[in-house]
């Protein structure tokens with residue numbers, strides 16, 4: 001609606017009885033909404049998504065379910081068509097495998113491959129089997145390599161998929177590796193243990209509206225991971241004055257309790273978790289650096305200050 | 317007798333990867349072996365780590381029940397260090413644990429189980445649904461589909477309670493060895509009460525009637541595939557400064573219980589048809605948890621720190 005039209009509408013209807021003016025404006029809004037079909041912009045098409053779960057705890061899909069504004073049903077309705085997902089899909093068994101096959105064929109070159117979890121490479125990938133086709137194991141290794149070559153974008157969700165994470169923690173008996181070691185292409189790494197739903201849904205929104213977001217030097221969307229936790233932490237004034245917590249539960253800086261905020265890229269201090277109500281330091285505990293490439297081994301022991309953390313393990 | 321082998325894979329709608337190998341004799345399932353097909357080797361991961369790391373590391377075993385693993389680690393450390401847990405700490409721990417349970421039950425019932433019984437809308441996510449034994453009339457079906465989407469918010473709100481006290485969820489931070497690192501201040505209690513009210517309405521008006529309906533319409537399912545009673549429970553919530561498990565006599569692990577257990581196992585009772593779902597279904601448990609949280613939250617009001 002042009003400014004002139006709006007002014008004319010207001011002049012003509014300003015003394016009319018009932019709610020005629022409001023109704024006229026509302027009609028224009030409705031028209032606009034219908035034109036934009038999805039609410040945000042006419043160029044906003046739903047993303048076809050194939051979500052493969054491999055070696056992780058399934059915490060990332062649980063965290064994804066905690067998204068608010070949009071809630072999960074809003075994401076399914078306006079943002080993505082989830083064509084395959086071990087957690088959410090109604091189909092089981094052969095029907096599920098058929099859905100996977102149809103999605104990979106029908107949407108080749110268009111779909112977003114979301115991988116949740118690390119990929120074990122030992123013994124030809126036998127330590128993570130997506131499904132069996134008859135007796136033949138479809139290993140994560142095989143499925144992710146195949147789909148990775150067909151996808152438009154590859155998104156690693158969570159720290160296991162991004163960097164190996166807890167699945168690849170020492171001694172890593174199944175030789176778990178990140179998705180980027182398996183697919184020979186760029187991977188958007190939305191790390192976190194689990195991922196914050198805002199980081200993941202926000203990345204999907206960016207793909208949907210503008211394509212690939214700007215990534216930081218380790219491949220994570222810069223809009224979420226560019227600055228350190230320490231930089232934006234509410235307790236920074238305590239750190240700067242050398243006032244450190246004596247124990248968990250204190251209100252001072254958690255550096256003394258093992259906080260790795262100074263080396264952790266994430267916006268937790270103002271993003272917060274689960275409808276934006278809290279984060280680990282607000283809960284009077286240290287940040288354990290769950291978005292980092294070296295998590296968890298690089299953060300452990302978790303409750304020991306950074307300079308004394310050691311990656312040496314004693315009785316292996 | 318002709319034997320047939322069927323590989324049912326993947327089993328979807330659960331946390332993790334699962335397949336079932338089924339052996340059929342004529343039309344009857346003679347044997348079904350379930351295998352979880354992801355392996356990370358957590359036993360090895362834990363070895364050689366600092367013992368307090370267990371509180372956070374073990375939660376990474378599973379995303380939908382992370383709190384349970386962290387709680388166990390904390391209980392063990394309490395034992396080891398002979399910690400005394402303050403009364404507020406005991407109450408808060410149980411509230412946090414219960415919130416995670418609410419989240420788990422609601423998600424399991426609606427997001428994971430319901431597509432086995434209800435015709436879901438024609439969206440990519442629900443395509444390929446097994447329609448062979450859907451029994452609800454169209455009106456009930458529509459109602460339950462609506463509740464599927466309402467459950468999303470109720471489960472999120474359950475995790476919001478855990479986050480209020482625990483910093484984040486899954487993999488909360490403040491339920492640790494020695495107690496809880498967050499004080500139950502009036503604002504947090506008040507917020508948790510408001511959230512619990514929403515969840516209670518959902519459970520009362522949606523989840524309980526829905527469970528009743530499905531249990532009635534699919535009554536015969538209670539006697540299909542009854543397994544030998546190979547279950548162990550060590551109780552759930554813990555009470556007292558020394559975090560003793562609270563359990564009925566059937567769940568404690570004493571010598572007498574061991575005897576009872578062995579006997580029960582050797583009997584391998586398979587409950588016949590009509591096995592009362594009321595005693596065994598999850599709504600009973602969810603009610604207990606709801607009542608427990610509300611009871612526990614109320615007295616907390618007015619004694620912060």
Ligand code: SF4
Pocket residue numbers: 229230231233234235236237239252253254255259260261262281287
């Ligand atoms: S609590 Fe952690 S992130 Fe915050 S100021 Fe201290 S060291 Fe930095």
